[in-house]
Amino acid sequence: MLVTRLNSKGRMYKPNHMEMTEDKAIIYDVFCNDVLFGNPCGVVLLEHWACEDELLRVAQRVAQPVTSFVVISDEGYKVRWFSLSGEINLCGHGSLAAGAAIMSAHDLKQVVLQSEYGNIEVSQKNGLYQIMLPGWKSEPNKATAVLQHLGLTLLDSFATRDMVVVVESETEVRNFQPNFELLKKIESYHAVIVTARSDTDEYVFRYFAPNIGILEDLATGSAHCSLAPYWFDKIGTDKLSARQLSITGGYFEVEKGSVGAISISACVKERPHAGALLGVSP
16 A cells, blocks of 8 residues: 655645655555465545546556545545556455545545445454455356366356356466456456365355556455355355465455445555655656
8 A cells, every 4th residue: 555645736735644654665464364465556645536547547557456545525535446557446455545545644444435436444353454345246147158268167057247257276267377368358248257166165256357557456345245145055154264376375254244245354554664765746
């Protein structure tokens, strides 16, 4: 997580209520544990929204997989997320990073982020950060013609915002070799997720989103909006753990919430002495 602040003209702004230098980056790993490194994220706090091109330019200078932009006003905390190639919708690790930055700055235990896709509540509980996200209802997969070319042993397939492919084992998920040119042709969905049950109370997955500039995501909170409701029903439980089998790995604790929501609990860890200069120009 990279924390800095810009004014509406793109110049560095140093708020007197936050303990940070005006050009210093603080990096956090989200969805990590003692052996899995999770997913880093940048957070930029703004006085006002800049244009989309400027937000993308800043995200590219931050140079993290995702940068969360937050405008703090009397109306609350408004958030948008950018990958290195453009704006994306509903980023779980970006929301946790933004929430952690705000809570640290203002000594809070809970914050509600306002987005175009609804409000997102982030809180601290038992040493972890917790986020409430919607559980998405599944529907038939519209890209069935592609499935036979993925080279997987298919057990099930369904769609939400994402296309989800269920396979036999953790080994098959781990060994899957994606054809990104093929995945890019699946334009109807935000991403392709390959998943399998791993243990009595655990599932594993990998997450591919080449059409939004992320070939394979490192650790993806929003994936559980698709996966958790499916595995809750299949396994017959209200609480599960999950691992993402990316190059860095990710760890999640997911639980059924109220009215179709799910909660995700995760570690958000600062990298000691990992500050870096952002160097944003007007």
